[in-house]
Amino acid sequence: MAEEAAQEQTDPTASRPVRCIVKLGGAAITNKGELESIDAVSLRSACAQLRQAMSHGGAAGKVVGMDWSRRPGDPTDPVVDVEGLSxxxxxGxxxxxxxxxxxxxxxxxxxxxxxxxxxxxxxxxxxxGFVATRISVTSLNQEIVRALAREGIPSVGMSPFACGWSTKQRxxxxxxxxxxxxxxxxxxVPVLHGDAVLDELLDCTILxxxxxIRHLAQLLSPKYVVxxxxxxxxxxxxxxxxxxxxLRExxxxxxxxxxxxxxxLKGNKKGVEISVAAHDTTGGMETKILEAAAIARLGVDVYITKVGTEHSLRALNGDTSSEDWLGTVIRSSG
Ligand SMILES: Nc1ncnc2c1ncn2[C@@H]1O[C@H](COP(=O)(O)OP(=O)(O)OP(=O)(O)O)[C@@H](O)[C@H]1O
Ligand SMILES: C=C(C)CCOP(=O)(O)O
Structure with a gap:
């Protein structure tokens, strides 16, 4: 596998089927009640689990730290083992x-x-507000890329707005x-984020x-989405x-x-009731279910679960089949 990974890294024409598209939910990696506050424990756990999943559960070699910038409070510049790395x-x-x-x-x-x-x-x-929103989400993107890079994941931040993505009526x-x-x-590993974008009819909106994720699933046909x-x-x-x-399935x-x-669900005629926070501009869990259903319709299984648990690690490994896995699977009935 290490050889395959090395070959893929040097051959830009090699096809790389995407294994998984993962959404790190804002509710999971930030403290939603506190303005611009990262939930450091959950973010670290999500990054560590992603690394484990990329190592197929086995021990990947030494973590190659890729965040070579000085953090606030660091007394000296980071030490980089240039010889060891070369x-x-x-x-792997x-x-x-x-x-x-x-x-x-x-x-x-x-x-x-x-x-x-x-x-x-x-x-x-x-x-x-457009400018302020982009400052805020791109600063979070930077922190997430850094957290992944510290786990040795070769992550690169990509903003939809800066990549020219736009919408028409959302x-x-x-x-x-x-x-x-x-x-x-x-x-x-591309790291995208929800963003403020230009909209052909509305001028601008929130994507x-x-x-x-739904769009990337259409484009990249991953094995599963988490x-x-x-x-x-x-x-x-x-x-x-x-x-x-x-709801399990x-x-x-x-x-x-x-x-x-x-x-x-005996006697439940109402289906699913959802509440959305007042400040949430993108529809919360309701949007997630709709987008997940559209992905499942493509024949790609979707797993929704809680960050930082054994269930999130299993989902990242695509292993949700046993009865004791806690989460929701959304899949095509066909
Ligand atoms: N029926 C429901 N089932 C599950 N969660 C629900 C339901 N109704 C409301 N919620 C709320 O939805 C929230 C998760 O959705 P939300 O869109 O906030 O997640 P996220 O993707 O992690 O965050 P963000 O949209 O900021 O990226 C939970 O905090 C939960 O309380
Ligand atoms: C800029 C914003 C508010 C992006 C919202 O993205 P989401 O939290 O994934 O719905």
């Missing part, structure tokens, strides 16, 4: 993953205060994925990470309700409509 054959990681993260307590606040999801760039408030209209493809070919968030999966009602039941038919397969 003698290494390859990273099966790194054909794409990471997309949400905004959580970064970006949503600026977006909802200025109303940029509804467009109207002629207004000074919206223009300022649906993706123009997408240049060439940078993503080329980066995958040479062994990088959710969940929508980006959504990591702050709850165990989709419940029949907001999980703050003590009677909420975790949702099936999506060829028309895109979905139904609960497991567990059988």
């Amino acid at each position: 003698e290494m054959g390859g990273l 990681l099966d790194s054909n993953f794409v990471v997309v993260h949400g905004a959580g307590s970064f970006g949503h606040f600026q977006a909802s205060r200025s109303g940029i999801h509804k467009g109207g760039l002629h207004s000074t408030l919206v223009k300022a 649906n993706l209209a123009s997408v240049d994925a060439s940078q993503i493809m080329q980066s995958l070919h040479v062994g990088f 959710s990470g969940d929508v980006i 959504f990591l968030t702050d709850v165990h999966g989709v419940y029949d009602r907001p999980p703050s309700d003590p009677n909420a039941v975790l 949702i099936a999506v038919d060829e028309n895109g409509s979905w139904s609960i397969v497991k567990p059988a």
Whole structure:
């Protein structure tokens, strides 16, 4: 496997089927109630588990730290073992993953205060809000890329707005994925994020990470897609309700409509009840279920589970078949 990884890194034309597209949910990696606050423990755990999944559960060799910048408070410049690294054959990681993260307590606040999801760039408030939202989400992107790089994952940040992505009435209209493809070919892990973008009809809007994932799934046909968030999966009602039941399996038919397969909910005629935080500009769990259903319709299984648990590691390994796995599987009924 190490040889294969090394060969893929040097041959830009080699085809690299994507194993997994993973969403690091904003609710999972930030403290949603506290403005621009990262949940460092969850972020570290997600990055460590991604590395483990890229090593196929085995011990990947030595971690090659790739964050060579000085952090606030560091007394000296980082030490880089240039000789040791130049003698290494390859990273020994099966790194054909794409990471997309949400905004959580970064970006949503600026977006909802200025109303940029509804467009109207002629207004000074919206223009300022667009700038403020992008400052906030790109600073989170930088922190996530650094956290992955510290785990030795060759991650490169890519902003949809800066890559020229735009929408029409909030649906993706123009997408240049060439940078993503080329980066995958040479062994990088692209790290995209929900972003403020230009919209052909509204002037501007917010593009959710969940929508980006659906589009990438269409384009890259991954083996599976994982959504990591702050709850165990989709419940029949907001999980703050003590009677909420975790939905283990949702099936999506060829028309895109979905139904609960497991567990059988007796007397539940309402389907799934969802609550969305007031400052959330992209629809929260509701958007996630819709996008996950669209991905499942493509024949790609989707796993939604809680970050930093044994279940998230199993999902990242594509191993959710046993009864004791805690999460929601969304798959095609066909
Ligand atoms: N029926 C439901 N099932 C599961 N979660 C629900 C439900 N209704 C509301 N929620 C809430 O949805 C939240 C997760 O969705 P959210 O979109 O915030 O996740 P995320 O993708 O991690 O964050 P972000 O959108 O910021 O990237 C949970 O905190 C949960 O409380
Ligand atoms: C800039 C913002 C608010 C991006 C939102 O992305 P999401 O959290 O994935 O829905």
